[in-house]
Amino acid sequence: MIRNARIDLNAIGMGSIEVDGVPLKGIRSLSLDATVDERPVLRLELAVHDISTVAETLIHIPGDTAATLVALGWTPPPGQEVG
Numbered sequence: 001m002i003r004n005a006r007i008d009l010n011a012i013g014m015g016s017i018e019v020d021g022v023p024l025k026g027i028r029s030l031s032l033d034a035t036v037d038e039r040p041v042l043r044l045e046l047a048v049h050d051i052s053t054v055a056e057t058l059i060h061i062p063g064d065t066a067a068t069l070v071a072l073g074w075t076p077p078p079g080q081e082v083g
Helices: 063-071
Strands: 005-009 015-019 027-033 041-046
Touching: 041 063
Parallel strands: none
Antiparallel strands: 005 015, 027 041
């Protein structure tokens, strides 16, 4: 999926990322690969915790992470709040 991304970073790695004009939150890290004559590829690692269980449970996705996923095209499940 082709999107327009804007990345603003300072010398210590602090900054912001926007995709199609939507500010993204809950980003742990990013990498950008660019090759001549090819579209750049932006990879984002979201701040999501690994959870393993054998019991029935409720999974909570933090609001910032949910908002980032929605901005990238994710449809949240019923009841998931998007901050």
